Amino acid sequence: MNQLDITPKVEQLHDLLKLIERDYMPAVLANSLGAEDMVLTDLIARYYPAIAMFTLDTGRLPQETYDLMQTVRDRYGVDIHVYFPDAAAIEDYVAQNGPNGFYQSVELRKRCCFIRKVEPLRRALAGKRAWITGMRREQAVTRDSLTISSFDVENNLQKFNPLCEWSNAEVWAYLKQHDVPYNKLHDRFYPSIGCAPCTRAVTPGEDVRSGRWWWENPESKECGLHIGKVASIK
Numbered sequence: 001m002n003q004l005d006i007t008p009k010v011e012q013l014h015d016l017l018k019l020i021e022r023d024y025m026p027a028v029l030a031n032s033l034g035a036e037d038m039v040l041t042d043l044i045a046r047y048y049p050a051i052a053m054f055t056l057d058t059g060r061l062p063q064e065t066y067d068l069m070q071t072v073r074d075r076y077g078v079d080i081h082v083y084f085p086d087a088a089a090i091e092d093y094v095a096q097n098g099p100n101g102f103y104q105s106v107e108l109r110k111r112c113c114f115i116r117k118v119e120p121l122r123r124a125l126a127g128k129r130a131w132i133t134g135m136r137r138e139q140a141v142t143r144d145s146l147t148i149s150s151f152d153v154e155n156n157l158q159k160f161n162p163l164c165e166w167s168n169a170e171v172w173a174y175l176k177q178h179d180v181p182y183n184k185l186h187d188r189f190y191p192s193i194g195c196a197p198c199t200r201a202v203t204p205g206e207d208v209r210s211g212r213w214w215w216e217n218p219e220s221k222e223c224g225l226h227i228g229k230v231a232s233i234k
């Protein structure tokens with residue numbers, strides 16, 4: 001079988017990361033350790049170490065995600081700064097709604113995501129000039145207008161989605177060709193991985209993000225990290 005040629009797209013990635021390192025520092029990769037983020041982790045760790053990385057530990061991540069966090073640290077020798085939710089906010093939420101209150105309604109699910117993800121994200125982005133994500137346009141209906149670069153009005157910094165136009169096959173071609181570590185849940189039909197209680201395996205042919213918050217409508221399935229107002233420059 002012919003190997004997928006991703007050379008032009010990798011060169012474009014280098015160009016963009018160089019530009020970010022030159023013109024948008026301090027910049028950070030919001031690293032959820034998904035397959036796309038591992039492409040960016042590999043490139044940034046090896047070629048653009050001035051770009052920082054952080055991850056959000058919601059307290060409900062699968063063990064496989066923590067395993068990968070440790071593997072990245074050991075293999076690349078890079079520090080992925082870990083942000084945690086505000087402990088008092090979590091205690092209040094659990095006292096009022098129970099540990100799994102997010103299954104009860106979209107509102108309670110979004111409130112949990114706000115406490116465990118959105119508020120820590122704001123702290124992680126404070127004082128930065130740019131953030132980088134591994135989002136791709138074809139991942140979900142909520143992402144079909146995604147652009148490579150836009151101004152994130154809500155967080156007041158530039159937002160880059162360098163893999164915006166990549167396909168799933170191209171992401172995996174990169175990981176395989178460069179022997180990049182990845183989350184073992186991907187081998188068990190989890191194409192998109194978030195918190196353990198809100199992520200499940202999908203069946204072949206299903207939407208990539210259909211295993212996330214599977215009990216909700218596709219239009220509401222974002223955690224709030226990526227729904228801020230943006231002004232596109234692409």
Ligand code: SF4
Binds near residue numbers: 058102112116
């Ligand atoms: Fe809470 Fe689920 Fe959102 Fe994680 S994905 S923050 S557990 S609602």
